[in-house]
Amino acid sequence: MFQGAAQLNLDSKGRLAIPARHRDMLLEQCAGQLVLTADADGCLLVYPQPEWQPILSKLLALSALDPRIRALQRRLIGYAEDIVMDAAGRVLISPALRSYAVLNKRVMLIGQGNKFELWDEAKWLVQQDNALSFDYKDLPPELEGFTL
Numbered sequence: 001m002f003q004g005a006a007q008l009n010l011d012s013k014g015r016l017a018i019p020a021r022h023r024d025m026l027l028e029q030c031a032g033q034l035v036l037t038a039d040a041d042g043c044l045l046v047y048p049q050p051e052w053q054p055i056l057s058k059l060l061a062l063s064a065l066d067p068r069i070r071a072l073q074r075r076l077i078g079y080a081e082d083i084v085m086d087a088a089g090r091v092l093i094s095p096a097l098r099s100y101a102v103l104n105k106r107v108m109l110i111g112q113g114n115k116f117e118l119w120d121e122a123k124w125l126v127q128q129d130n131a132l133s134f135d136y137k138d139l140p141p142e143l144e145g146f147t148l
Contacts, residue, residue, distance in 0.1 A: 002111035007121065010105055014098055015090040016118075019109065023089040032085030036093065037076050038100045042123060044093070046109075046116040049082070056080070093118075 006019045018026065026032055030048040037052075039045045047055070059077055062069045079100060083091050093103065106121040119127065 001113055002116055003113070004111045006109045008107050008109055010093065010098075010103060010107060011090075014093045014095065015086075016093060016107065016109075018085060018089045018091060020089070022109075022111070022116075023085070026085065032089075034083050034085070034091060036079075036081050036083055036091075036097055036118075038079035038097065039117065040075065041127070042101060043120075044097055044101045044103075044118040046091075046118055047114070051114045052080075 002022060002025075004021075008016055008019070010016055026034070026048060030050055033049040035047045035049060035052040037045050037047075056077065059073055062073065064070050064073065079097060081094055081097065083093075085091055097103075101118065101120060102123065103118070103120050104122070108119045108121055108124040110117040110119065110124070
């Protein structure tokens with residue numbers, strides 16, 4: 001399970017070093033084979049290959065007759081790229097994905113259980129400001145009675 005946040009830097013070639021605490025788990029779980037794709041919130045999603053496969057299968061099984069489904073398929077499947085960690089634990093983020101998520105030098109890698117979110121640091125700070133201004137009176141029904 002991936003959790004926690006790490007502030008990282010992209011190098012001049014667009015490579016990102018996966019933090020050591022996640023690198024070993026990724027090597028064990030999927031031999032460093034990952035899938036990057038574009039998320040609707042403007043970040044990138046980073047999946048271990050085995051976690052991505054069921055999602056891809058579900059997306060491909062949906063009816064392409066609905067324009068909303070086609071739009072989702074275009075984003076998630078269309079931007080999906082297979083990548084492999086190199087011997088130094090780095091991954092190369094393609095120019096297309098860097099451009100989609102407007103990734104600058106400083107990025108945030110956010111653990112989300114079975115995947116990561118990769119955010120441009122400035123966009124992540126805006127996301128966090130929005131979360132702090134959330135009105136908890138408008139919680140979705142699924143969170144009623146949820147406690148920490």
